[in-house]
Every structure is written in C-alpha cells, then in structure tokens.
Amino acid sequence: MEIPYTVKPRPDTGLYNAKVGIWLFLASEVMLFGALFSAYILLRVGALPGTWPEIKTAWPHGLLNIPIGTFNTAVLITSSVTVVFAWAALKMNNFARFRICMVITILCAFGFLSIKSYEYNEKFTHYELRLKDGKAFTGHLEVNGKHPGFWDFGSIYNLARLTEEKVEKVKFVADPPKPKPGEKHEGNHEHVSMEVVTSDIVHLDAFLPRNHTFFAIYFLITALHGLHVLGGAIVLGYFAFPGSKMWRTDPERFTNRIEVGGLFWHFVDLVWIFLFPILYLL
Amino acid sequence: MSHSTQNDAHHGHDDVAHHIPIYWKVFWALIAGTVITVGLYSVHFESVAVTIAIALFVASIKAFLVAGYFMHLLSEKKMIYGILAATVFFLIGLMALTIWGSNDHPSNTVTKTFYVP
Numbered sequence: 132m133e134i135p136y137t138v139k140p141r142p143d144t145g146l147y148n149a150k151v152g153i154w155l156f157l158a159s160e161v162m163l164f165g166a167l168f169s170a171y172i173l174l175r176v177g178a179l180p181g182t183w184p185e186i187k188t189a190w191p192h193g194l195l196n197i198p199i200g201t202f203n204t205a206v207l208i209t210s211s212v213t214v215v216f217a218w219a220a221l222k223m224n225n226f227a228r229f230r231i232c233m234v235i236t237i238l239c240a241f242g243f244l245s246i247k248s249y250e251y252n253e254k255f256t257h258y259e260l261r262l263k264d265g266k267a268f269t270g271h272l273e274v275n276g277k278h279p280g281f282w283d284f285g286s287i288y289n290l291a292r293l294t295e296e297k298v299e300k301v302k303f304v305a306d307p308p309k310p311k312p313g314e315k316h317e318g319n320h321e322h323v324s325m326e327v328v329t330s331d332i333v334h335l336d337a338f339l340p341r342n343h344t345f346f347a348i349y350f351l352i353t354a355l356h357g358l359h360v361l362g363g364a365i366v367l368g369y370f371a372f373p374g375s376k377m378w379r380t381d382p383e384r385f386t387n388r389i390e391v392g393g394l395f396w397h398f399v400d401l402v403w404i405f406l407f408p409i410l411y412l413l
Numbered sequence: 414m415s416h417s418t419q420n421d422a423h424h425g426h427d428d429v430a431h432h433i434p435i436y437w438k439v440f441w442a443l444i445a446g447t448v449i450t451v452g453l454y455s456v457h458f459e460s461v462a463v464t465i466a467i468a469l470f471v472a473s474i475k476a477f478l479v480a481g482y483f484m485h486l487l488s489e490k491k492m493i494y495g496i497l498a499a500t501v502f503f504l505i506g507l508m509a510l511t512i513w514g515s516n517d518h519p520s521n522t523v524t525k526t527f528y529v530p
Contacts, residue, residue, distance in 0.1 A: 154497070
C-alpha cells in the first residue's frame with residue numbers, strides 16, 4: 132500500500148502528511164521541554180539561601196564556561212542555517228550543494244556534542260569544598276597525587292569516599308575568588324594550592340547532579356537536549372547518504388523529508404536558544 | 414507566498430532563490446542576538462527580575478526568527494497554527510501553574526506571618 136499525501140497536499144489540511152506529523156511531534160516536544168523548564172523555575176525559586184556559600188546566593192551563578200557555551204550556541208545556529216540551505220538547494224535542483232550543506236550540518240552536530248562532553252568533564256572534575264572553620268572554595272582535587280582522566284567516574288571523590296578509603300590528606304587547588312556580575316576582575320587570578328586534612332572537611336563533592344539541584348536540572352536538560360542533537364544528526368546523516376537514493380526516484384518526496392528533518396533540527400536549536408541564557412548567564 | 418504553483422508544497426524555484434539572502438540575514442541576526450545576550454552579562458542591573466526579563470526578551474526574538482523564517486511559520490497553513498495555538502495554550506497553563514505553585518514552596522511559606530509551622 133502506498134503512503135498517501137507524501138508530496139501532494141491533503142485537500143482538507145492543505146499540507147503533505149509528514150508536515151502535520153512533525154508539527155504534532157514538535158508540539159509534544161514543546162510540552163516535554165516546557166515541563167523541564169517549569170521544574171527549573173521551581174527549583175530555582177525554592178533554593179534556600181545559604182545552600183551554596185561560596186557564591187553567596189542560593190542559586191549557583193556563573194559556574195558554567197560562558198565562552199565555550201557561546202561558541203557552542205554559534206555552532207548550533209550555523210547548523211540550523213545550513214540545514215535550511217540544504218533544503219533550498221534541493222528546491223533549486225542542486226544535489227551537490229545539498230550534500231555539502233548536510234555534511235556541514237552533521238559536522239556541526241558532532242562538534243556541538245564534543246564540546247558538550249568536554250564541558251561535562253570539566254564539571255566532573257570541579258569540586259565544591261567547605262571546611263569546619265566556615266571557609267568555602269571551588270577548585271580541583273588531587274587524591275594520592277593522581278589527576279582524573281576524561282569522563283573518569285572512578286576518580287570522583289566525595290567526603291564519604293575519602294573517609295571510607297581512609298585518605299587523610301588531599302591536595303586542593305582553589306579557584307581565584309569570583310567577581311560579582313558587573314564587577315571587573317581585579318588582580319587576583321591566582322589558583323591557590325593547599326593541603327586539606329580530611330577531618331577538617333564538612334562537605335566535598337564534584338559538580339554532579341547529586342551535589343546541587345542546579346546541576347541536577349543542568350545535566351538532565353542538557354543531556355536530553357544532547358540526545359536530541361544526536362538523534363537529529365543520525366537522521367540527517369541517513370538522509371545525506373544512504374537515504375539520498377530517493378532523490379533519483381522521488382525528488383519531491385525526498386525534498387519534503389529534508390524539510391521535515393530540518394524542522395526538527397530547528398526546534399533543537401530553538402530549545403538551546405532558551406537553555407543557554409537560563410543555564411549559563413542568569 | 415505563491416498559492417498556485419505547479420510543483421506544490423509552497424515554494425517554487427525562484428521563490429526559494431529569493432529566500433537565500435533572507436536566511437543569511439536571519440543567521441547574522443541570530444549571531445548578533447547571541448553576542449548581545451552574552452554582552453549583557455557584563456552589565457550589572459540592580460534588579461534580578463529586569464536581568465531575567467531582558468535575557469528572555471532577546472531569546473524570544475531569536476526564537477521568533479528561527480521559527481518564523483527557518484521553520485517557515487510566517488507563511489504556514491492554518492492547520493499548523495491550530496496545532497501550535499493548542500500547544501501555546503497548554504504551555505502558558507503549565508507556566509502559570511508553576512509560578513502560582515512556587516508561592517507554596519516551603520522556603521517562601523515560612524516567611525509569611527500567617528503560616529505557623
């Protein structure tokens with residue numbers, strides 16, 4: 132049986148069916164991400180003052196890498212424009228240009244994911260430390276002189292693990308004090324290296340979901356978004372190479388597939404447009 | 414938009430060629446929007462509400478550009494607008510409930526005089 136209305140618009144909707152389908156899907160995606168945004172609002176509004184002493188506010192601002200986040204935003208915007216150019220190229224009967232645009236899009240997708248995994252690793256190796264004398268720091272930890280590897284979950288420590296493994300002392304390289312937003316960085320960029328005795332520690336943990344609701348919602352939303360990027364890249368990769376056979380047999384239907392794939396891709400970009408400021412900047 | 418083209422869906426050949434410069438403009442506008450958003454981070458506003466409102470306003474403009482031009486929402490069929498109207502309705506409902514519900518958070522209620530824990 133042939134699938135109806137893959138090219139011709141259905142008389143009642145005025146659209147080919149796949150387009151109605153993708154928009155219904157995107158509508159459900161809006162609600163999915165909407166629910167997570169609402170979770171973010173509740174967690175943020177409900178964060179108790181004093182739960183994050185180093186930053187002096189309840190909600191940890193500025194713990195993410197803004198230059199990298201900005202660059203990643205530009206990467207995603209670039210991939211969004213190239214996917215629309217790929218579709219336009221097919222409309223203008225230019226298959227070679229279509230393929231170049233698709234390849235750039237897919238490279239951007241994997242570039243985005245690589246940068247994101249680097250950022251994740253930065254958080255896995257970045258620690259919050261509070262001592263019995265009330266001092267608090269953020270920085271990097273060295274246990275038994277070892278540096279953690281890339282995505283090396285085995286070398287993530289917290290206070291419970293240090294106690295359990297009877298580690299008496301650790302080396303902690305503290306970050307320089309953070310200027311408040313709007314203030315200029317003055318002088319002090321020094322990373323202070325210090326020896327910390329385990330029994331002086333009140334709290335020690337990496338920037339993981341378990342350490343703070345901010346990181347819980349950060350990892351949840353960005354990982355879900357990352358899965359969308361990966362899924363989109365796989366589908367667009369299929370259209371760019373094996374699936375592009377259809378261009379010879381049914382070009383209009385193929386063009387519509389690219390439009391529908393592109394709509395999903397733009398949606399993923401759209402979610403990031405909101406994620407970037409709320410997670411990195413606000 | 415051309416309503417009576419032979420090859421259907423909605424854009425003819427010339428029509429699409431005509432759109433390329435618009436896509437480029439939208440692309441640069443999006444990049445500029447990103448730069449503005451990040452630039453505003455270094456400007457300190459007294460009110461947190463103002464800071465959030467400005468950032469979300471810039472993000473909304475960027476979202477409008479992506480949805481309107483890249484996703485062709487500015488020239489879509491009624492059916493799509495219908496689907497989106499329903500989505501927006503429920504999304505607004507969800508956010509309204511969230512904001513309404515946030516007043517009942519434990520950290521807020523303890524500060525209210527009428528609440529005796």
